[in-house]
Each structure stands twice: as C-alpha cells, then as structure tokens.
Amino acid sequence: DAGVIQSPRHEVTEMGQEVTLRCKPISGHDYLFWYRQTMMRGLELLIYFNNNVPIDDSGMPEDRFSAKMPNASFSTLKIQPSEPRDSAVYFCASSHRPNTGELFFGEGSRLTVL
Amino acid sequence: AQSVTQPDIHITVSEGASLELRCNYSYGATPYLFWYVQSPGQGLQLLLKYFSGDTLVQGIKGFEAEFKRSQSSFNLRKPSVHWSDAAEYFCAVAGPRDMRFGAGTRLTVKP
Numbered sequence: 001d002a003g004v005i006q007s008p009r010h011e012v013t014e015m016g017q018e019v020t021l022r023c024k025p026i027s028g029h030d031y032l033f034w035y036r037q038t039m040m041r042g043l044e045l046l047i048y049f050n051n052n053v054p055i056d057d058s059g060m061p062e063d064r065f066s067a068k069m070p071n072a073s074f075s076t077l078k079i080q081p082s083e084p085r086d087s088a089v090y091f092c093a094s095s096h097r098p099n100t101g102e103l104f105f106g107e108g109s110r111l112t113v114l
Numbered sequence: 115a116q117s118v119t120q121p122d123i124h125i126t127v128s129e130g131a132s133l134e135l136r137c138n139y140s141y142g143a144t145p146y147l148f149w150y151v152q153s154p155g156q157g158l159q160l161l162l163k164y165f166s167g168d169t170l171v172q173g174i175k176g177f178e179a180e181f182k183r184s185q186s187s188f189n190l191r192k193p194s195v196h197w198s199d200a201a202e203y204f205c206a207v208a209g210p211r212d213m214r215f216g217a218g219t220r221l222t223v224k225p
Contacts, residue, residue: 103213
C-alpha cells in the first residue's frame with residue numbers, strides 16, 4: 001500500500017481564494033482524520049470520519065472550513081474564503097481502530113495564504 | 115475528553131547522551147498511550163504504544179517508554195541519542211474513537 005496520500009504538498013494562494021486539500025486514506029481503514037499543525041497551536045484535530053460519516057467536527061475553526069468524504073477512498077478539506085491565519089500544515093491520517101491502533105499520517109499539505 | 119501535556123517545548127542533548135521526554139495525560143479510563151515522531155517536512159510516525167500489561171514498552175529506533183498510572187505519566191526515553199533522532203516528538207492519548215496529541219517537544223542533538 002502507498003500509505004496516506006495527500007495533495008497538493010504545497011499551496012500558495014491569495015486571501016479570499018478557495019482552497020481544496022485532498023486525501024486518499026489507506027485502503028481498508030474506516031477512520032479518517034484531518035489535523036492542522038501550526039507553531040502557535042501545535043497539532044489540532046479538525047474533524048474525523050468513520051465509515052465516511054463525520055463524527056466530530058468540533059475542531060473545525062469556523063464556517064469557512066468544510067470537509068467531505070464522498071467515499072471510502074477520498075476526502076476533501078475546503079477553505080472558502082481563505083485567510084492568512086489559515087496558513088498551516090494540514091495532515092490527513094487514517095486508521096482501522098484509532099483507540100487501539102496506529103494512526104497513519106500523510107506527508108501533509110503546507111498552505112500559505114498571502 | 116482526554117488530553118495530553120508535554121511540559122518541555124524544546125530540549126537539547128549531546129549526541130550519545132541519554133534522553134527523557136515528559137508526557138502527562140488526563141483520561142478517566144485506562145488510557146491507550148502513544149509516542150509519535152515527526153521529522154522535518156514529514157508526517158508523524160508511530161514510535162511505540164501502550165495498551166495494557168507491562169508498563170515498560172519498547173519501540174522502534176531504540177526508544178522505550180514507561181507508563182506510571184500514579185503519576186499519570188508516559189515518559190519517553192533513549193539511553194544514547196543519535197544525531198538522526200533530532201525531530202519533534204508527540205505524545206498522544208486515545209479516547210473512545212479519536213486521538214489527542216500533546217503540543218510536542220522539539221529535540222535538538224548537539225555533536
């Protein structure tokens with residue numbers, strides 16, 4: 001298996017633009033997590049899905065953020081409109097049983113909003 | 115909800131010296147605890163995990179961690195640090211269906 005695949009690896013955009021980050025989890029993993037990492041706040045859980053259904057989105061900063069998982073092999077995190085304070089590294093992770101097993105992380109998408 | 119505290123933001127050790135990174139957790143039930151490592155520009159990789167049983171667990175790359183329920187701690191140790199161990203280390207605790215991470219400790223290794 002290729003592991004968790006995220007795209008793009010780097011994105012530079014201007015304030016107000018829409019940003020879409022993509023994630024392909026490991027096949028067979030039924031949990032998918034989106035994390036945001038910044039120097040100020042560290043690693044924050046934004047949202048996670050179980051069997052494609054959002055379970056907890058309490059970490060999503062505001063309505064500008066949305067996440068979808070239309071099928072078991074694909075998820076998106078969308079920011080519209082983007083703001084400079086959204087600049088961060090966004091990680092996707094997947095797992096079979098997160099409370100007893102390992103989370104497998106992608107390499108992250110580094111977002112810079114100018 | 116579960117939470118994790120890593121008191122040390124940044125630690126510097128000399129190559130060959132021993133290392134201990136601190137982690138304290140808060141969780142009402144028996145915790146499942148993890149240590150992850152993040153190299154620059156990379157995602158997180160699991161070093162070791164504790165579910166139950168022996169309170170001293172061994173991980174990859176020569177790391178070990180000891181679970182102490184009385185102190186709510188799960189400290190990471192390595193007897194002799196290598197320059198390639200320079201990275202950021204995250205402690206995590208798993209709840210019923212998700213995992214929460216500490217703020218991380220950045221390790222610098224001096225030659």
